[in-house]
Amino acid sequence: MYVLGVETSCDETSVSIVKDGKEVLSNEVLSQIDIHKEYGGVVPEIASREHIKGITFVFDKAIRDAGIGFDDIDLIAVTEGPGLIGSLLIGVNAAKTISLNYHIPIIGVHHITGHIYASNIENDMQFPLIALVVSGGHTELILMKEHFSFEKLGETQDDAVGEAYDKVARVLGLPYPGGPVVDKLSRQGIDKYHFPRPMIDTDDFNFSFSGLKSHVINLHHNMIQRNEHINAPDFCRSFQEAVTDVLVRKTIKAKEKYEVKQIVVAGGVAANSGLREKMRSSIQDIPVYFPKMAYCTDNAAMIAVAGYFKYLKQKKYDDLMLNGSSRLKMDEGEL
Amino acid sequence: MELKLHVGSLNDTDLLAKIISGNLFPGFIIGLTGDLGSGKTTFTKYLAKHMGISDNLNSPTFTILKVYDHKPYNLYHMDVYRLEGIGYDFELDDFIYSDGISVIEWYPYIEEMLPKEMLKISITTTDDEQRELEIVGEGRYEQIVKDISNRYGH
Numbered sequence: 001m002y003v004l005g006v007e008t009s010c011d012e013t014s015v016s017i018v019k020d021g022k023e024v025l026s027n028e029v030l031s032q033i034d035i036h037k038e039y040g041g042v043v044p045e046i047a048s049r050e051h052i053k054g055i056t057f058v059f060d061k062a063i064r065d066a067g068i069g070f071d072d073i074d075l076i077a078v079t080e081g082p083g084l085i086g087s088l089l090i091g092v093n094a095a096k097t098i099s100l101n102y103h104i105p106i107i108g109v110h111h112i113t114g115h116i117y118a119s120n121i122e123n124d125m126q127f128p129l130i131a132l133v134v135s136g137g138h139t140e141l142i143l144m145k146e147h148f149s150f151e152k153l154g155e156t157q158d159d160a161v162g163e164a165y166d167k168v169a170r171v172l173g174l175p176y177p178g179g180p181v182v183d184k185l186s187r188q189g190i191d192k193y194h195f196p197r198p199m200i201d202t203d204d205f206n207f208s209f210s211g212l213k214s215h216v217i218n219l220h221h222n223m224i225q226r227n228e229h230i231n232a233p234d235f236c237r238s239f240q241e242a243v244t245d246v247l248v249r250k251t252i253k254a255k256e257k258y259e260v261k262q263i264v265v266a267g268g269v270a271a272n273s274g275l276r277e278k279m280r281s282s283i284q285d286i287p288v289y290f291p292k293m294a295y296c297t298d299n300a301a302m303i304a305v306a307g308y309f310k311y312l313k314q315k316k317y318d319d320l321m322l323n324g325s326s327r328l329k330m331d332e333g334e335l
Numbered sequence: 336m337e338l339k340l341h342v343g344s345l346n347d348t349d350l351l352a353k354i355i356s357g358n359l360f361p362g363f364i365i366g367l368t369g370d371l372g373s374g375k376t377t378f379t380k381y382l383a384k385h386m387g388i389s390d391n392l393n394s395p396t397f398t399i400l401k402v403y404d405h406k407p408y409n410l411y412h413m414d415v416y417r418l419e420g421i422g423y424d425f426e427l428d429d430f431i432y433s434d435g436i437s438v439i440e441w442y443p444y445i446e447e448m449l450p451k452e453m454l455k456i457s458i459t460t461t462d463d464e465q466r467e468l469e470i471v472g473e474g475r476y477e478q479i480v481k482d483i484s485n486r487y488g489h
Contacts (some may be wrong), residue, residue: 005475010398027471031468035362039417039418039419039420039421040417040419041396041397041417041425042397042417043417043418043421044398044399044400044426044427045424045425045426046426048426080399083398084398084399084426085400085426086426137397155391155393156393156394157391157393158376158377158393159376159393159394159396160394160397163394163396163397166396167371167396170345171371184488210372210376210377213371213372214371214372217370217371217372218463219466261447312445315449325402326398326400326402
């Protein structure tokens with residue numbers, strides 16, 4: 001079964017063809033990151049305009065690279081949310097147009113389920129599993145007992161991890177996106193400040209990064225006022241240690257409570273080297289899967305994979321009333 | 336009308352949100368400003384609670400806008416920090432000029448696209464817990480500032 005995936009929820013225009021939820025025949029990603037860099041983050045209206053400019057080209061290239069035609073496609077899977085509403089609508093409408101024109105059934109996919117299913121490209125998912133979803137907009141622990149069944153165990157009560165990285169980077173005068181830069185600098189620093197580990201010992205699976213962010217910002221502010229030297233690598237390392245300690249501890253707690261067979265780490269922050277190392281060294285009795293870089297950041301291959309498994313589970317398609325939604329809930333979208 | 340308030344704890348934030356939630360009308364707009372970590376999202380959390388929204392409200396920074404469908408009013412929670420120097424975003428228009436309730440963090444960055452009448456709250460951090468608030472409301476919002484003045488701290 002050939003599935004065409006479409007992803008435009010944020011600042012990447014992506015179209016992919018995946019066979020049987022596994023074999024990626026093409027995965028074309030047009031990133032806008034250089035355009036948004038000068039604004040310190042994604043600007044919604046600019047993102048929408050760029051998606052419009054790029055989407056036809058990306059569709060064509062994905063089809064060409066896969067060496068198939070539109071007539072060969074069995075299903076179109078498109079991200080319906082959550083994300084930037086204008087950006088989502090461009091992907092959804094392009095997908096609906098192709099669906100109508102070529103009479104190909106369409107199915108809407110929740111973006112986060114895509115991130116989780118990215119791990120199925122290189123490894124087979126085994127249930128039950130725990131997925132830690134960490135990105136600029138999300139920090140969630142999800143339990144999956146079988147294919148396309150999601151139970152949200154906990155989530156951030158305020159800032160997402162990636163967002164906290166961006167804000168700390170901004171205070172330190174580092175470029176956007178903050179994650180990769182802070183990660184890189186942290187390797188040259190030490191955990192000198194030992195920042196608080198928010199909610200690390202709470203009984204639930206929720207997270208909070210706003211207080212930690214404020215703590216880092218306040219210390220930085222006070223040091224500037226006292227004319228003290230700011231050692232950015234030490235700030236980055238101390239921040240990263242605090243963040244990864246909390247993420248790893250809560251993941252282990254969930255793993256033990258639900259006796260899962262594997263851990264999947266998904267989303268842009270899954271690319272963080274500190275998180276990868278700590279997760280792997282702390283969990284050795286079951287496999288911990290990190291998708292390879294190209295499938296960590298936003299891409300349509302993961303949407304095609306998720307769409308394939310969603311269809312297998314539900315055995316039904318969406319109709320052309322399908323629409324984008326900025327704050328789609330997983331249980332509304334999938335169950 | 337202008338009002339200065341001292342917020343010494345989360346209980347104070349809760350009370351302020353409660354008073355404001357009792358005064359909402361269709362198209363109500365609240366603009367918030369204050370440094371990173373001053374409590375803009377925290378205030379919005381309490382407002383959502385008093386509007387009867389049970390979903391967890393977390394930061395909209397990444398997507399700029401989060402929509403909470405609710406009755407009688409939807410809540411549109413925005414963080415326009417990244418629109419600094421751009422000044423507007425046409426995609427936000429449909430939400431700000433609607434029947435829902437808009438809470439806009441860092442509103443001065445898009446002031447050119449905002450109506451003159453709105454409730455403006457600026458937060459200054461004095462130490463970890465303490466905040467000084469300046470609340471401004473003209474026209475239809477003047478009554479709310481009066482109500483806050485009468486009920487807050489009594």
